[in-house]
Every structure is written in structure tokens, then in C-alpha cells.
Amino acid sequence: MEEKSAKIVSLSNVSVTYPTGSKALKNFSIDIYKGEFVFVVGASGSGKSTFIKLLLREVEPSSGKVVVNGKNITNLKHKDVATHRRRIGVVFQDFRLLKDRNVFENVAFAQRVISMPHRLIGRNVSKVLALVGLEEKKKAFPKELSGGEQQRVALARAIVNQVPLLIADEPTGNLDPKTSMEIMQLLENINRQGTTVIVVTHDREIVDMMQKRVVTIKDGEMFSDVEQGQYTESLAASETRFNME
Amino acid sequence: MEGIHTFFYSIKQGIINLKRNKMFTITSICTITACLFLFGLCYSLVSNIQYIVKSIEGNVAITVFFDEGTKDSQKAEIALELKENKKIKKVEYISAEQAWENFKEDIFETQPELVDTFEEDNPLADSDSYLVYVKDMSEQNSVVKTIEKMDGVRKVKSSKEAVKTLVTFNRVIGIVSVVLIIILLTVSTFLIQNTIIVGISVRREEIRIMRMIGATDFFVQGPFVVEGITIGLIGALIPILVLLITYNRVLNWISSQFGVLTNWISFLSLQSEFMVIVPACIGLGVGIGLVGSLVTVKKHLNV
Ligand SMILES: Nc1ncnc2c1ncn2[C@@H]1O[C@H](COP(=O)(O)OP(=O)(O)O)[C@@H](O)[C@H]1O
Numbered sequence: 001m002e003e004k005s006a007k008i009v010s011l012s013n014v015s016v017t018y019p020t021g022s023k024a025l026k027n028f029s030i031d032i033y034k035g036e037f038v039f040v041v042g043a044s045g046s047g048k049s050t051f052i053k054l055l056l057r058e059v060e061p062s063s064g065k066v067v068v069n070g071k072n073i074t075n076l077k078h079k080d081v082a083t084h085r086r087r088i089g090v091v092f093q094d095f096r097l098l099k100d101r102n103v104f105e106n107v108a109f110a111q112r113v114i115s116m117p118h119r120l121i122g123r124n125v126s127k128v129l130a131l132v133g134l135e136e137k138k139k140a141f142p143k144e145l146s147g148g149e150q151q152r153v154a155l156a157r158a159i160v161n162q163v164p165l166l167i168a169d170e171p172t173g174n175l176d177p178k179t180s181m182e183i184m185q186l187l188e189n190i191n192r193q194g195t196t197v198i199v200v201t202h203d204r205e206i207v208d209m210m211q212k213r214v215v216t217i218k219d220g221e222m223f224s225d226v227e228q229g230q231y232t233e234s235l236a237a238s239e240t241r242f243n244m245e
Numbered sequence: 246m247e248g249i250h251t252f253f254y255s256i257k258q259g260i261i262n263l264k265r266n267k268m269f270t271i272t273s274i275c276t277i278t279a280c281l282f283l284f285g286l287c288y289s290l291v292s293n294i295q296y297i298v299k300s301i302e303g304n305v306a307i308t309v310f311f312d313e314g315t316k317d318s319q320k321a322e323i324a325l326e327l328k329e330n331k332k333i334k335k336v337e338y339i340s341a342e343q344a345w346e347n348f349k350e351d352i353f354e355t356q357p358e359l360v361d362t363f364e365e366d367n368p369l370a371d372s373d374s375y376l377v378y379v380k381d382m383s384e385q386n387s388v389v390k391t392i393e394k395m396d397g398v399r400k401v402k403s404s405k406e407a408v409k410t411l412v413t414f415n416r417v418i419g420i421v422s423v424v425l426i427i428i429l430l431t432v433s434t435f436l437i438q439n440t441i442i443v444g445i446s447v448r449r450e451e452i453r454i455m456r457m458i459g460a461t462d463f464f465v466q467g468p469f470v471v472e473g474i475t476i477g478l479i480g481a482l483i484p485i486l487v488l489l490i491t492y493n494r495v496l497n498w499i500s501s502q503f504g505v506l507t508n509w510i511s512f513l514s515l516q517s518e519f520m521v522i523v524p525a526c527i528g529l530g531v532g533i534g535l536v537g538s539l540v541t542v543k544k545h546l547n548v
């Protein structure tokens with residue numbers, strides 16, 4: 001087989017056991033390559049967020065090896081965590097914006113964290129705000145924005161530092177279908193410009209429509225990994241059973 | 246390079262935070278002000294009492310009389326021996342004439358008509374003496390015993406009552422100040438802990454987001470440190486100002502209420518009080534602010 005482009009995420013036989021004894025990931029392996037767009041799906045409690053937390057080094061693997069952005073973060077020291085996270089953009093279902101700062105400041109904040117010179121911050125922030133279509137709302141505070149707009153701000157913040165990897169944990173979980181679709185389109189745009197994108201989602205319609213690689217996790221184990229996949233039939237079936245219980 | 250940017254960002258953001266969280270800022274400043282004001286009050290009280298006691302102590306002396314017919318050379322030897330004693334601070338010679346003059350002055354104040362009856366004849370001839378001042382009141386009794394055993398010494402006069410009172414008083418002040426400091430520390434710790442708990446709940450989300458974006462511990466702590474130091478500084482300056490304004494007034498009031506006292510005692514000057522209070526308050530205030538803010542942040546850095 002011809003060698004693909006470089007790996008940006010590589011998990012080898014990773015297990016995560018929480019202090020409570022809950023085994024969130026079991027012997028999990030996956031490779032994600034630069035420039036890919038990957039959906040991670042699975043029933044709630046299957047271990048999707050744990051996978052994201054592993055990449056961000058919010059949890060450590062109990063066993064196995066985690067490599068992100070070419071760096072082995074399996075045993076990363078506390079003081080190196082910040083540097084590691086600066087190379088990953090991240091958005092969550094609950095947006096996680098600083099409530100006491102306006103749109104501009106929320107995005108600029110990510111630049112200040114990496115000590116971007118003051119004179120460049122204004123330009124960079126304006127550029128990403130234009131990209132997510134929020135130039136006019138620069139001065140607005142999070143509570144004055146709709147959910148979709150808040151998620152755009154979070155997206156702008158995630159990419160303003162020109163990160164090679166963007167991770168989204170259920171980014172459309174709090175949004176209506178139309179807004180969800182817009183956010184997905186933005187993610188696809190960002191991906192087209194070269195950023196690797198990993199999206200955890202429950203949204204079957206979106207997954208089926210976008211025809212991307214789909215990784216399905218079930219009970220902490222890799223269930224399926226399909227190029228141009230669908231929200232898997234079998235998973236749908238298992239989810240129906242799950243819901244009926 | 247990171248340092249400079251982060252430094253200015255920290256100062257700016259710290260001040261913005263102070264303004265944004267007005268209630269928290271005000272509560273914290275009030276807490277520190279209250280604690281430091283109490284500290285200043287206690288300190289002025291205790292230091293003044295100690296000062297008064299010291300000045301009274303300084304005036305309490307042992308009088309040493311000589312055997313009749315003791316030669317001047319022998320008296321000089323006694324003086325030498327006394328001065329060598331490490332427990333003794335000062336030895337003063339009182340001639341018979343001086344003793345007579347002092348006596349006349351005392352009598353004159355109360356019964357002036359008696360003075361004339363003595364005429365010019367000094368009844369206190371031969372009662373020249375040494376006035377011996379000891380360094381530490383509690384050592385007075387042992388010093389008296391040592392002097393009594395010396396050759397050429399007829400009599401040693403000392404006020405046992407005065408000494409006993411002063412020594413007890415000193416001990417009471419020691420205990421009272423320790424108790425006050427313990428109470429103060431307990432109250433301060435409690436108040437400051439509460440303030441920090443409030444601070445933590447206000448900032449939990451903020452710190453989590455900073456960490457998520459990849460802020461270093463240094464970057465996250467910066468604004469909090471600026472905040473803590475500012476709060477501590479303001480919290481220290483207010484009680485200093487209050488003490489500055491009230492100190493002399495209170496002393497004047499005490500003097501006017503208890504006029505008799507002013508002949509006997511004097512108080513520490515505002516200046517000498519402030520030599521200790523100003524650096525102590527600023528040090529404590531900034532220290533409390535700094536530690537408080539660092540504790541607040543540290544709890545959330547491990548994400
Ligand atoms: N911090 C935690 N402490 C203990 N157990 C946890 C923690 N986070 C998640 N879990 C457990 O690990 C499993 C996977 O959770 P998670 O990764 O959040 O799943 P998902 O995101 O797919 O819903 C679940 O059983 C969950 O209860």
C-alpha cells in the first residue's frame with residue numbers, strides 16, 4: 001500500500017480507566033492523517049469525550065501510547081501541557097466563552113495566550129471573525145448572541161492561532177438543525193484550508209450527508225472505521241435498543 | 246519575550262478583573278482592611294503599654310547606703326564592682342547635699358512650712374548613696390541580695406511592691422498580646438478563607454477555559470496575582486490612613502480625660518508606631534493578597 005501523508009493523531013492500544021473504575025476506552029487504536037475530516041460517533045457513554053480528552057491531555061491513558069501532532073503525549077509533564085494544547089483548536093457543546101468579555105476579546109484571548117504581538121492581534125482576529133461571519137458582532141457579549149453565533153465565536157477562537165488540528169465535541173448538540181448545518185459547513189471550510197478536523201457528534205443526518213470518514217465507538221472499543229461512511233446501521237439498531245431500555 | 250507581553254497583559258487584565266468583580270473586590274479589601282486595622286490597634290495598644298511600663302521601670306532604682314566612715318576609695322571600689330555586674334544598667338552617685346536638696350523639694354511640695362525648721366543644717370549628712378538601675382526588673386531581688394553581701398554596704402533600699410507589680414503587669418501584657426494575636430489570626434484566616442472560596446467559584450470557569458486554550462500556569466496566574474497584590478495594598482493603606490488620622494486624636498483625648506496621668510507617663514510617638522505598623526501592614530496585606538490569589542488559582546490548574 002502506498003504511504004499516506006503524515007499521521008497527526010495516533011493511538012496504539014490505549015485504555016482509559018477512571019478512578020471510579022469505569023473503563024471508558026479499551027485497547028483502542030486509531031490513526032488520523034493530516035488534512036482528514038473524521039466523524040466520531042457512538043451512543044452516549046461509549047467513550048467519545050474520553051477520546052477527545054486524551055488528545056487534549058485532560059486524561060492520561062492507563063496503558064497504550066498517544067501521539068498527537070508528532071509528539072508522544074503519553075507521559076506529558078504538567079508544564080508541557082500548555083504548549084501541547086496550543087497546537088489544538090477545540091470547541092464544545094457548551095461553547096465555553098468568557099462571559100465577561102466581548103466577541104473580539106474572547107477570540108483575541110487565544111492570541112494573548114500565545115504572546116502574539118499586540119499589533120498583529122487585531123488583524124488576525126478580524127480575519128477569523130470575517131471567516132465565521134461575525135465581523136459586525138465584535139463588540140457583543142456572549143449573552144447577546146444566539147447559540148449558533150456563540151459557537152462561531154468559539155470556532156473563531158479555536159482557529160485564530162492557525163492550529164493544525166481542530167477538535168469539536170458535539171459542537172451542534174445545543175443547536176437547531178439549520179444552524180447545525182451551517183456550523184458543519186464552516187468546519188468543512190476550515191478543513192478544506194488544510195486543518196485536520198475531528199468531530200464528535202450524535203447528528204445522524206449530518207454524518208450521512210457529509211460523506212466523511214466515520215469512526216464508531218461502542219462501549220469503549222472501536223466498532224467500525226469507514227471511509228465516506230454513514231451513521232452505521234448496526235449502531236442505529238443498538239441505539240434503538242439502548243433507547244428502549 | 247513571552248514575559249513582557251504576559252506582564253503587561255496581567256496588569257491590564259488584573260485591573261479590569263478588579264473592576265468587573267466589584268463586589269468581590271470590595272469584600273476582599275474590607276476583609277483585609279478589618280484584619281489589618283485590628284492588627285494596628287492591637288499593636289499600638291500593646292506597644293504603648295510596654296513603653297509605659299519600660300519608662301516606669303527605668304525610674305525604679307535600688308538605693309545603696311554605706312557603712313559609717315566608709316572611705317571614698319572604698320566607695321569607688323563598690324561602684325566599680327557594681328558596674329561590672331551584667332544585670333546592672335546604670336550606677337549613679339547621690340551626694341549628701343543632693344539627697345538633702347531632693348528631700349527638701351519633696352517636703353516643700355507638701356509641707357513648705359517644715360523646711361525652715363531644719364535651717365541650714367543638713368540632717369542627712371553621711372547619707373550619700375548609689376542609685377542602682379537594673380536592666381531587667383525581674384532580676385532586682387537577686388541584685389539586691391548580691392549588693393547586701395558587699396563590704397561597706399550598710400543598707401539596700403528597694404521597692405519590692407513596685408517591682409512585683411511591674412513584673413506581673415508585664416507578664417499579663419505578654420499573655421494578653423499573645424491571646425489577641427491568636428484571636429486575630431483565627432478571625433483573619435476565617436474571613437480570608439471565605440473570600441477565597443468566593444473567588445474560586447467566580448473564577449472556576451475562567452481558569453478552565455484558559456487551560457483549555459493552552460495558557461501556561463504563569464499566564465493564568467498573572468492577572469490573579471496583580472489582583473491579589475492590589476487588593477492587599479489597598480486593604481493595607483486604608484487602616485494605615487485611619488490610624489494616621491486617629492492616633493494623635495485618641496492620645497490627646499486620653500490625656501484630656503485623665504489629666505493626672507500625663508505627669509507620670511508618656512506615649513509612643515506616631516512616628517515610632519508607624520516605623521513598625523506601615524511595613525507590617527503593607528507586608529501582611531500584600532502577602533495575604535498574593536497567597537490568597539495563588540491558592541485560588543492553584544486549585545484549578547491541574548486540568
Ligand atoms: N470524569 C469521569 N470520572 C469517572 N467516569 C467517567 C468520567 N468521564 C466519563 N466517565 C465514564 O466513562 C464512560 C465514557 O464517558 P464519555 O467518554 O464521556 O462518553 P461519551 O462522550 O461517548 O458520552 C462513561 O461510562 C462515563 O460514565
Ligand SMILES: [Mg+2]
Nearest residue numbers: 048049050169
Ligand atoms: Mg461526550
